[in-house]
Amino acid sequence: MREWWRDAVIYQVYPRSFQDSTGNGVGDLKGITQRLPHIADLGADCVWLSPIFTSPQADMGYDVSDYCDIDPLFGTLEDFDEMIAAAHDLGLKVIVDQVLSHSSDKHPWFEESRADRTNPKADWYVWADPKPDGSPPNNWASVFGGSAWEFEPRRKQYYFHNFLTSQPDLNCRNPEVQDALLDVMRFWLDRGLDGFRLDTVNYYIHDDQLRDNPPATADGFAMASGTYGMQRHLYDKTRPENVAFLERMRAVCDEYEGIMMVGEVGEDGDRSIEVMAEYTEGEDRLHMAYSFAMLGPDFSAKHFRNCIKGFRDGAPNGHPEWSFSNHDVPRHAGRWADHAGGDTDAVARMTCAMLMSFPGTIGIYQGEELGQTDTELVYAELTDPPALRFWPAEKGRDGCRTPMVWEKDAPNAGFSTAAPWLPVKAPQAARAVNIQAAANDSVLQHYKEVIAYRKGSAPLREGDVTFHDLPEPVLGFTRTAGAESLTCLYNLGPKPVAVKVTGEAEVTGPHEGSFAGGKVSLPGTGWIWLRHSVPLKLAKG
Numbered sequence: 335m336r337e338w339w340r341d342a343v344i345y346q347v348y349p350r351s352f353q354d355s356t357g358n359g360v361g362d363l364k365g366i367t368q369r370l371p372h373i374a375d376l377g378a379d380c381v382w383l384s385p386i387f388t389s390p391q392a393d394m395g396y397d398v399s400d401y402c403d404i405d406p407l408f409g410t411l412e413d414f415d416e417m418i419a420a421a422h423d424l425g426l427k428v429i430v431d432q433v434l435s436h437s438s439d440k441h442p443w444f445e446e447s448r449a450d451r452t453n454p455k456a457d458w459y460v461w462a463d464p465k466p467d468g469s470p471p472n473n474w475a476s477v478f479g480g481s482a483w484e485f486e487p488r489r490k491q492y493y494f495h496n497f498l499t500s501q502p503d504l505n506c507r508n509p510e511v512q513d514a515l516l517d518v519m520r521f522w523l524d525r526g527l528d529g530f531r532l533d534t535v536n537y538y539i540h541d542d543q544l545r546d547n548p549p550a551t552a553d554g555f556a557m558a559s560g561t562y563g564m565q566r567h568l569y570d571k572t573r574p575e576n577v578a579f580l581e582r583m584r585a586v587c588d589e590y591e592g593i594m595m596v597g598e599v600g601e602d603g604d605r606s607i608e609v610m611a612e613y614t615e616g617e618d619r620l621h622m623a624y625s626f627a628m629l630g631p632d633f634s635a636k637h638f639r640n641c642i643k644g645f646r647d648g649a650p651n652g653h654p655e656w657s658f659s660n661h662d663v664p665r666h667a668g669r670w671a672d673h674a675g676g677d678t679d680a681v682a683r684m685t686c687a688m689l690m691s692f693p694g695t696i697g698i699y700q701g702e703e704l705g706q707t708d709t710e711l712v713y714a715e716l717t718d719p720p721a722l723r724f725w726p727a728e729k730g731r732d733g734c735r736t737p738m739v740w741e742k743d744a745p746n747a748g749f750s751t752a753a754p755w756l757p758v759k760a761p762q763a764a765r766a767v768n769i770q771a772a773a774n775d776s777v778l779q780h781y782k783e784v785i786a787y788r789k790g791s792a793p794l795r796e797g798d799v800t801f802h803d804l805p806e807p808v809l810g811f812t813r814t815a816g817a818e819s820l821t822c823l824y825n826l827g828p829k830p831v832a833v834k835v836t837g838e839a840e841v842t843g844p845h846e847g848s849f850a851g852g853k854v855s856l857p858g859t860g861w862i863w864l865r866h867s868v869p870l871k872l873a874k875g
Contacts, residue, residue: 336563336796340428341788341796342380343378344381344382344596345700346657348661349383349701351736352365352366352738359750359751359755362407362408362409362413364409367421369738369740370426370637371424372767381421385398386404386429386430388402390438392501393719396501397436400438413798414525419526419528427594428595431531431532431533434506434535435537443504447488451489454501458510460504461493462494472568473547473565474569475562478719480755482494482570503540516583516586519586519587530595532620533596535599536609537571537572537578538571538576540571544548545568549565584620585593595621596623597613598625599624608644610625610645612648612649623654628641629660633823634807639801642692642696643801654695659699659734660697666733666778667682678707680858682777683705683780683859705777708733709759714807715756716758716875739766739835741766741767741768792815792816794813800814802821807825808825822861823863825857831875832855833872834873835853838866838868840866842864847861
C-alpha cells in the first residue's frame with residue numbers, strides 16, 4: 335500500500351500568525367483548531383506546525399527550553415490533543431517542527447552543562463577550550479553573524495552555537511543525548527502526532543577534531559551578515575556520522591504506524607540536492623527531505639530541471655519534498671514577480687500549477703494560496719534577530735511571517751481583536767480569504783482547482799518524469815503512470831512563446847494557454863497540461 339505522505343500536499347502553519355483565539359495578538363492552538371476547515375477545504379493532506387514547545391522565544395520558538403510541553407503562549411497539552419483530534423476528524427495528518435540540533439540556553443540540560451566540567455550533563459553540549467590567546471577554538475561562523483563560539487566563564491570554555499548565542503548546539507555525538515532526543519520523539523508520537531519536520535537536519539553532528547572550515551570557492555547562502563557564506567561548511571555540519579543518527583530516528587518512527595519524517599537540509603547550491611538524496615536513500619533514513627534549492631531567487635527552466643533530475647539521479651529510491659515558500663524566505667509571488675512584469679498573481683497561478691506537477695511531496699506555506707506577498711516593515715516593527723542586528727542591509731524574515739488574513743474589513747483582517755505581534759497592513763488584508771472565496775477567478779480558487787486535479791491524476795501523484803529539451807524560458811516534462819501521460823509546459827518568462835507538438839493530445843485541467851494545429855501557445859507566465867496515451871515530440875515553436 336502506498337504511504338500517505340508520498341504524494342501529499344503539506345500545509346505549513348506558522349502558529350503565532352495563523353489565528354488568535356484569546357485576544358492577545360498572538361496565534362495559538364485553539365485558533366489553529368478553529369481554522370483547520372480552511373486547510374481541509376483547500377485540499378491539503380497534512381498540517382506542519384512550526385515550533386509550539388516551551389521557549390523564551392528568542393528565535394520564535396526555535397530555541398526550546400522544554401521539549402515535552404506546550405508554550406503557554408500557544409496553549410496547553412490538552413489544546414494540542416484537541417487540535418490533533420479535530421485534524422484527524424477532517425482527514426488531516428499533523429506533523430510538528432522538531433528542533434533537535436540545538437536547544438535554548440534556558441533549557442535545564444544546558445543550565446546544568448554550563449555550570450562546570452564534571453556534572454552529569456557536562457558533555458551534552460559542544461564545549462572546547464580557548465586557543466592560547468583566548469580566541470575561539472576555530473573559525474566556525476554563526477548563521478546569524480559573527481563567531482559560532484561563546485565563552486562561558488564558569489567552565490572557562492567556549493560552547494558552539496550555529497545560530498544565536500542563546501541557542502547552544504547539543505552534542506549529538508553523545509549517545510545519551512541521542513537517547514534523550516529519541517525519547518522526545520516517542521513522547522509526541524504517543525500523543526497521536528503523525529510525524530516530524532526536522533529543523534536543520536544536517537547540523538546534528540560536528541567534526542570531532544574541530545577543524546577550521548576552508549574559504550568558500552563560490553558565492554554561498556548567507557541568511558544574515560554574509561560572513562557565513564564566506565566559508566565552505568565542511569566541518570561544522572553535514573558530517574558523515576549524521577546518517578547513523580538519522581537511522582536511529584527512523585527506527586523510532588518505524589515503531590509506529592504511518593509516521594513520516596521530513597528533514598530541512600541547510601546546504602548551498604547543488605550540494606543541497608546531493609544531501610537530500612543521501613539522507614532519503616533506502617528505507618532506513620528520512621522518509622523525505624527538502625532544501626533551500628527552490629526557495630531562492632533562481633527562476634529558470636534549467637534550475638528547476640536540475641533540482642529534480644539531480645535528486646532523481648542521486649537517489650532513485652529516495653523521496654523529495656518541494657516548496658517555493660516558507661517562514662525563512664521572501665514569499666515567492668513577490669520574489670519572482672520580475673519574471674512576470676511585476677504581476678504577482680500571474681506568478682502565483684503559474685507556480686502553483688508548476689509545483690503541483692512536480693514529482694514527490696508538495697509543501698505550501700500559509701497565505702501562499704492567497705498569492706500573498708511580503709509585508710513592508712519599518713525597523714520599529716521588527717522582531718527577527720538577524721534583522722534587528724544587521725538592519726538595513728538585512729530585512730530579516732518578519733515580512734513573510736505577518737498574520738494570516740481572513741476577513742478584509744475586520745480588525746486586523748480577522749486574525750485578532752488585539753494589536754497583533756506583527757502588523758497586518760492594507761496590501762495583505764486586500765487578499766483576505768473571505769474576498770477570494772467569493773471570487774471564482776481568485777488565486778485561492780485556483781489553488782483549490784489545481785490541488786483537486788492533482789489528487790485525481792495518477793501521473794501527477796505517482797508518475798515517472800521525463801524532461802524535454804526545450805530552450806529557456808520553457809520548462810517541459812512528461813509525467814507517466816501506466817498508459818496515461820501528462821505533458822506539462824510552463825513559460826517562465828513575460829513574453830509569449832510557442833511549442834510545436836507532434837502527436838495526438840488534448841488539453842486538460844486548469845491552464846493559461848492554447849493548443850491547436852500542432853502548436854501550443856503560451857502567454858507570459860502561461861502554462862498548459864496535455865493528456866495523451868502515445869509519446870509526444872516537442873520542439874521550439
